[in-house]
Amino acid sequence: MKQHPLKTSVCIGLVLALMHLAGSLSIARAEQNRGNGQQPSTKETPVVLKIAAGDLLNITVFDVPEMTQDVRVGANGKAQLALIGDITLAGLTAQEAAETIANELRDRKLLLRPQVNVLVKEFASQGVSIVGEVTHPGVYQVLGSRSLLDVISMAGGLTNVADTRITVKRRGGAEEKIMAKLKTDDADSSLANNVQIYPGDLIVVPRAGIVYVLGEVNRPGGFAMQDSGKITLLQALAQAGGASKTASLSKAVLMRKNAQGYVTTKLHVGKIERGQEPDPELNANDILFVPNNRLKNAISGTESVAGSLGSASIYAIIH
Numbered sequence: 001m002k003q004h005p006l007k008t009s010v011c012i013g014l015v016l017a018l019m020h021l022a023g024s025l026s027i028a029r030a031e032q033n034r035g036n037g038q039q040p041s042t043k044e045t046p047v048v049l050k051i052a053a054g055d056l057l058n059i060t061v062f063d064v065p066e067m068t069q070d071v072r073v074g075a076n077g078k079a080q081l082a083l084i085g086d087i088t089l090a091g092l093t094a095q096e097a098a099e100t101i102a103n104e105l106r107d108r109k110l111l112l113r114p115q116v117n118v119l120v121k122e123f124a125s126q127g128v129s130i131v132g133e134v135t136h137p138g139v140y141q142v143l144g145s146r147s148l149l150d151v152i153s154m155a156g157g158l159t160n161v162a163d164t165r166i167t168v169k170r171r172g173g174a175e176e177k178i179m180a181k182l183k184t185d186d187a188d189s190s191l192a193n194n195v196q197i198y199p200g201d202l203i204v205v206p207r208a209g210i211v212y213v214l215g216e217v218n219r220p221g222g223f224a225m226q227d228s229g230k231i232t233l234l235q236a237l238a239q240a241g242g243a244s245k246t247a248s249l250s251k252a253v254l255m256r257k258n259a260q261g262y263v264t265t266k267l268h269v270g271k272i273e274r275g276q277e278p279d280p281e282l283n284a285n286d287i288l289f290v291p292n293n294r295l296k297n298a299i300s301g302t303e304s305v306a307g308s309l310g311s312a313s314i315y316a317i318i319h
Contacts, residue, residue: 049198051089051097053077054124059101062115070121083110094118123199130155132205133162145196148180151203161224163208170201209284213240216247216290225284232279233272236288243269248293254280255287262287 051057053075061067071079077090084104089097098116105114127139128151135156142151148168152158164182180193197203208224211231218241225231233254243249249270255262269290271277282288 049093049120049123049200051092051094051120052124052200053090055120056122056124057089057094057097058119058121060117060119061101061105061111062117064111064114073124084108089118094120128197128199128201128203130203130205132203133159133207134205135159142197142199145198147194148197148203149182149191149194151197152205158205161207161210162226163206163224163229164226165206165229167204167206168195168197168201169204170198211236211282211284212287213237214287214289215252216244216292218242218244225282230281232281233267233269233288234279236282237269237290243290246292246294247290249273249290251291253289253291254282255289256283257285 051073053073055073056070057073057079058070059067059081067082069082071081073079073090078086078088081087081101084101087101087104089100092100095118098118101118102114102116105111105116128142128146129139130151131137134152135158137155140151140154148166158164166180166182168178168180170178178195180195182193208226209229210222210224212222213236214220217237220240223231223236223239237243250268252267252269254265254267256265257263267280267288268277272279
């Protein structure tokens with residue numbers, strides 16, 4: 001049936017107009033999202049694992065049942081296959097291994113158009129290692145991929161002094177390190193950083209930095225710099241339960257260690273609390289000492305404060 005040229009032109013014009021309208025709406029929606037502070041969603045690129053020595057492979061060839069077999073990759077990276085013999089498969093993905101076997105069958109004129117499938121049934125290094133500040137560090141057996149939060153849960157969760165900036169080192173091949181930033185008070189952020197973990201990966205959970213608040217405070221001790229790894233003087237003071245009634249807020253001392261020893265800085269905590277002075281950010285191992293208001297001399301030197309670090313009260317206390 002012959003179409004009328006005019007009708008055809010009208011149809012094409014209508015399609016082009018609709019396409020232009022759809023594109024305009026997409027651009028407008030993107031601009032609106034940017035205006036609302038929304039960023040385009042990004043997904044982690046799936047990791048393609050490569051075959052390694054010791055892996056157990058299931059190999060099938062379509063319509064050739066005698067080629068179906070389970071083989072273990074040897075220490076030399078080769079597998080012993082029926083009709084072929086030794087063939088190097090280590091360092092290849094499952095798809096690349098299937099193509100290599102198919103090419104070998106074709107080159108030897110054993111099959112005209114071989115259709116090969118390779119499945120990794122068992123990884124030699126199935127364990128995921130998790131070390132550092134988790135309740136039960138060790139090696140956990142996993143089949144396939146699991147999420148970072150799953151593996152941390154298997155290890156009993158993070159300790160009270162764990163840094164939530166976690167490093168993942170991928171299995172084999174070129175070293176690939178991923179930094180995942182979890183937040184104990186932000187579920188959405190933690191889920192966004194919930195990367196996939198694969199057999200053979202290494203998870204390192206470091207210890208968070210510790211700051212010490214001593215002297216006339218309600219709960220003296222050491223406090224972990226969790227989440228962002230940052231903490232201000234007032235935040236540390238709040239974790240220590242605030243200053244006691246006998247505290248001299250105008251004569252507080254901040255001690256910071258450098259290569260030569262401790263450097264002492266006098267602070268007026270009262271003015272900082274009232275917003276008259278900026279709230280300084282503390283570094284790991286800083287010591288905030290709040291003296292008693294009955295003392296004529298708030299601190300005669302750093303030795304008296306540094307000496308108190310030997311007491312049990314300065315160990316990490318997390319509420």
